[in-house]
Amino acid sequence: LAKTTQPISMDSYEGQEVNITCSHNNIATNDYITWYQQFPSQGPRFIIQGYKTKVTNEVASLFIPADRKSSTLSLPRVSLSDTAVYYCLVTYQTGANNLFFGTGTRLTVIP
Amino acid sequence: EAGVAQSPRYKIIEKRQSVAFWCNPISGHATLYWYQQILGQGPKLLIQFQNNGVVDDSQLPKDRFSAERLKGVDSTLKIQPAKLEDSAVYLCASSLVTPNEQFFGPGTRLTVL
Numbered sequence: 001l002a003k004t005t006q007p008i009s010m011d012s013y014e015g016q017e018v019n020i021t022c023s024h025n026n027i028a029t030n031d032y033i034t035w036y037q038q039f040p041s042q043g044p045r046f047i048i049q050g051y052k053t054k055v056t057n058e059v060a061s062l063f064i065p066a067d068r069k070s071s072t073l074s075l076p077r078v079s080l081s082d083t084a085v086y087y088c089l090v091t092y093q094t095g096a097n098n099l100f101f102g103t104g105t106r107l108t109v110i111p
Numbered sequence: 112e113a114g115v116a117q118s119p120r121y122k123i124i125e126k127r128q129s130v131a132f133w134c135n136p137i138s139g140h141a142t143l144y145w146y147q148q149i150l151g152q153g154p155k156l157l158i159q160f161q162n163n164g165v166v167d168d169s170q171l172p173k174d175r176f177s178a179e180r181l182k183g184v185d186s187t188l189k190i191q192p193a194k195l196e197d198s199a200v201y202l203c204a205s206s207l208v209t210p211n212e213q214f215f216g217p218g219t220r221l222t223v224l
Contacts, residue, residue, distance in 0.1 A: 032210040036213075042215075043115075044154065044204075046214070049212065087153050099144075102153055
């Protein structure tokens, strides 16, 4: 059974760059990594998705190294409103039982 | 664009009772997901539909949980009978296709006493 782990919590000051890592195993070259943000009493919200090297959008970057044993979400300059729980999701392209959310990382942004 | 709708938002039942949750996905989204999220944990996929067919239900406790997606649009998730450990938030999500961005509803918080 695939397992996806993340650090339980992280603290950061406003304006800093934050990097959250997700560790996973047995990722094939076409398996996807997606990151979601979740606020209390709300459903998760999409941040970014990719399956290789580096992807960047207007709010974040996603880095997937060549060994594909981990991936990193990078938030360039966090603000207080970025305080939330962040989840990585691994989507395996083959076989059943193919969607796994990580354990979640609670990010607290400090003024 | 309307988001994913779920109802009810909250439900309290006693163990051994039955309960049903309803989900209306975003119009045109072929893929629908039901997740169980226990407090402090990440969402766990229970079942995934592509239109009205089941793609993955490997983690659905089929002795007590059932789900259907009639006509490939709305979906219901049922628990019968409920156990204490079913207390959780049940999230519904939809996407155009897999593995594209999933849009989540607000969830239904179930408390089993």
